[in-house]
Amino acid sequence: MGRDSWAERTPGEQFCQLPPFDTAIMGKGTSFRRLDAFAKVAEDARIRTTSGGLVTLICFALISILITSEFLDWRRITETTELVVDKTRGERMTIHLNLTFAHIPCSMLSLDVMDVSGETQIDLKHEMKKRRETRDGKVVAIETASLNSEAAPLQADDYCGPCYGATPPESGCCNTCEDVRDAYARSGWAIGDLNAFEQCEKEHYKDKLGQQVNEGCTIAGSIHVNKVQGNFHFAPGKSFSGQGGQHVHDLNEFGKSAREKQWDFSHTINEMRFGDRADGYSGPLEGTSKSTTDSFYNYVYFIKTVATRWEFLSGKEAIETNQYSVTGHERSLAGGLDPNEPHHVHSRGGIPGVFFSYDISPIKVINRQVRNKTFGGFLVGSCAAVGGLLAMATMLDRGVWETQKRLKDKKTL
Structure with missing residues (x-):
């Protein structure tokens, strides 16, 4: 008696009857392939040329220069004013x-x-x-x-010099010539002849x-x-x-x-x-x-x-x-x-x-x-420089190769 029911089959029979992965998961297997932006080239189909090597060297040299420039720009310090x-x-x-x-x-x-x-x-x-x-x-x-x-004062320790009528200091004594001058200044008087005061003379x-x-x-x-x-x-x-x-x-x-x-x-x-x-x-x-x-x-x-x-x-x-x-x-x-x-x-x-x-x-x-740019700005600038140069190098290499190929075919004919 045949076991047509899926539930009546053994696990081994169930696994053998599963549909292919591409068909089960991706339909016919072409839906996601059309979206692949990173097309793969078979190793045997690659062609290496002298001009391509020269373009590659120039491209890497320019990439190094631009990344270095981006790095220096990131490290440069500027001053803002507020x-x-x-x-x-x-x-x-x-x-x-x-x-x-x-x-x-x-x-x-x-x-x-x-x-x-x-x-x-x-x-x-x-x-x-x-x-x-x-x-x-x-x-x-x-x-x-x-x-x-x-x-040091030239007088004895118990000396109390006169202030000659001028306003005395808190101590009440003018023991030095400078004290006399200060006393006269406080009184608003002209000092006159300094030798007229015994402190100044001594x-x-x-x-x-x-x-x-x-x-x-x-x-x-x-x-x-x-x-x-x-x-x-x-x-x-x-x-x-x-x-x-x-x-x-x-x-x-x-x-x-x-x-x-x-x-x-x-x-x-x-x-x-x-x-x-x-x-x-x-x-x-x-x-x-x-x-x-x-x-x-x-x-x-x-x-x-x-x-x-x-x-x-x-x-x-x-x-x-x-x-x-x-x-x-x-x-x-x-x-x-x-x-x-x-x-x-x-x-x-x-x-x-x-x-x-x-x-x-x-x-x-x-x-x-402040930094001239953020670290994120440095990464974005570096990636843009690398991507742009690689794209330009690819177009240049393709153009050179196509030109060489056409010239070669023309020469053969």
Whole structure:
């Protein structure tokens, strides 16, 4: 009895009766073959030619060049710039200075800072060094701002020097010549003849001052200011706050000696930066040099600072600093100063010196290093270069081969 039913057949008989794979899975076996974009060429049907080998070498050389170019383009770092509002509050800004005054001694210079918030820093000494130099640039000595800073008091321990009617310090005693000068400054008085004070006479203060008459001075260091509009300046004589909070300089000594000793404010700005130094950035004032023969001459630099941040791909810590732009103004004060007025206020026509008036921009610049393209862009560019060159090489090789074949057949005929 025959077993026509599929279920009645043994497993072996069932397997033998399965339809062919191509017919069962792909119909007639031609549907998916028509979609094959990677046609196979039988090994025996391949033809290798000399021209094809030459095209292949050229193709691989060009592929190597293009992939190398893509790699270098991927590795190239560019810098993007972004502008944002500077939202920092309560921060202080560090200003790094290095200026050379060729024709005025260190003992005659003072550095003061004032800003619109009302903060005033008078005769700054902290973090500042003065280098005494001859007029041809040879170093004489490096010292702090005070003329007698290295000298111990010459009086006994229980000595309490008089202040000669001027406002005394908190201790109530003026034990050094510098104390007397400060007391007179607080009272708004001209110092007059230094030898009239016993402290100055014992310290030979005037003699020390006379030794520096023909010297120049380099001042270097850092000052810390509020991030608000303000100014700092190098001016002659002792500075102090006068009546009504006015900033006053004692020009008595400078006025008597400036013309005969040929003091003036010729200067060179060796360094001027607001914040940390960034590689490749140099402030527009650095290297600036000004010269004059007028003792009563005023230089003013108007500076606009912009907070700047540099971010690096190398993992190096970001640099927070400031860029700045500057415009300058200079004028002679000769004839504008009253020789009978020992103290001169800034608002009354100005005083001789070098002034830096700075303003803070509310905008912050962020300079960020980025790759010229992403790694994905590098892969896409490389694949496009390889694919395009291979396609062009294939067409070129085919054209050369067809040309050679036709020429050969024509020659045979």
